[in-house]
Amino acid sequence: MSFLASFLFAFTANIDNFTVGAAYGIKKVKINLTGNFIIAIITAAGTLISMVIGTSIQKFLPAKFNNMIGSVMVIAIGMYFIIDYFKHKDVATDNAPDNESIDYGTVMKDPIKADRDYSGNIDKKESVLLGTALAINNFGMGVGASMSGMDIWKTSIFAFVLSLVMFNVGYIIGNKMLSNILGKYGTLISGILTVLLGIYEFIF
Structure with a gap:
């Protein structure tokens, strides 16, 4: 599959990293290079594992349907992101109470909650959670x-590199209007790009 498709997938998958980085930049929550590397490694490992699972599933399906099923899955996930954006765009998030369980869903809804001790710094353990x-x-x-x-x-390597880049870029411009716009519409942008990527893979 093309170099471009792998790059676009990794870019789309890492829009969340940009959004999280922007949120931390706005709130002045710091994360060091080690923490950023931990996030990038886990992101790349997650991409690798999920793609290996997808490849394993292919073995049990007729070859002529693999591309179609995979593309439809990507499109469906993109549509889910879009629907989720419109479903939750007006829901405000508050600081987590002390007794709230901080799981991955909570972190994705409000990345600031990854800073569980409210220290203003994301340490190694919090980087693993994020x-x-x-x-x-x-x-x-x-x-x-x-x-x-x-x-x-290719896709896993792009996922690692773009995780580092997009998180840092998001953080650096976190106090700019652009980050507010992309942060607010990050889920919608990711969903649209994912749908377009799925359509591209389906056609080509």
Whole structure:
């Protein structure tokens, strides 16, 4: 599968990293290079594992249907992101109470809650939580992407590199209006790009 498709998939999957980075930039929550590497490694590992699973599933399906099923999965996930955006766009998030369980769903809804001790810094353990949340959020996309024919290693490497880049870029411009716009519409943008990527894979 093309170099471009792998890059676009990794870019789309890492829009959440940009959004999280922007949120941290706005709130002045710091994360060091080690924490960023941990997130990137977990993101890439999640992509690799999900794509390996997708490749394994392919073996039990007729070859002529693999690309179609994978592409439809990617499109469906993109549609889910779009629907989820419109479903929750007006829901405000508050600081987590002390007794709230912080799981990956909570972190994805409000990335600031990954800073469980409210120290203003994301430590190594909190980076693992955040990286895991981001990886789980993109797991289904990885399965669909591999079934549609994307190269596992290219895509995983792109996922690692773009995780580092987009998180840092998001953080750096976190106090700019652009980040507010992309942060607010991140889920919608990701959903639209995912649908377009699925359509591209289906046609080509």
